[in-house]
Amino acid sequence: MSLLTHLDADGAARMVEVGGKAVTTRRAVATGCIAMSPAALDAIRAGAVQKGDVLAVARVAGIMAAKRTGELIPLCHPLPLTSVTIDLALEQDGIAATATATTDAKTGVEMEALTAATVALLTIYDMAKAIDKAMVIGAVRLLEKTGGKSGDWRAPI
Numbered sequence: 001m002s003l004l005t006h007l008d009a010d011g012a013a014r015m016v017e018v019g020g021k022a023v024t025t026r027r028a029v030a031t032g033c034i035a036m037s038p039a040a041l042d043a044i045r046a047g048a049v050q051k052g053d054v055l056a057v058a059r060v061a062g063i064m065a066a067k068r069t070g071e072l073i074p075l076c077h078p079l080p081l082t083s084v085t086i087d088l089a090l091e092q093d094g095i096a097a098t099a100t101a102t103t104d105a106k107t108g109v110e111m112e113a114l115t116a117a118t119v120a121l122l123t124i125y126d127m128a129k130a131i132d133k134a135m136v137i138g139a140v141r142l143l144e145k146t147g148g149k150s151g152d153w154r155a156p157i
Helices: 038-046 054-067 110-128
Strands: 024-035 081-090 094-105 136-146
Touching: 024 110, 038 081, 038 094, 038 110, 054 081, 054 094, 054 110, 081 110, 094 110, 110 136
Parallel strands: none
Antiparallel strands: 024 094, 024 136, 081 094
């Protein structure tokens, strides 16, 4: 039997059956970063990007993406999210995005948090690419998850 839950006994892709699982409060936190030139970071910091408020738009984009994760990732269950937050931190060489997603459901919200963080970073790229096309998105990962049958998990430092 495969350890991969999205594969059946024959190796075919499947949506995991969650009907018998208990509804619990589940939370996931994901992060990622976008490295950029000092000029791009300065323009974002000063609110001088021609397309508008980069950070505000990135937050909204991340939240919208979390809500649509079940449509974007083929085997994800659509979830009734109770909360999604996107924190954006300006750092020395770029911006870090941290997304937190929460639900009361039968399956976890890791994919929603990862999707939210990634789309927030992609939005920053889109809005600032006229200043710096060489920006690099990376280090996207799950930081922690709570709730559900498998319990709590935190990424090693």
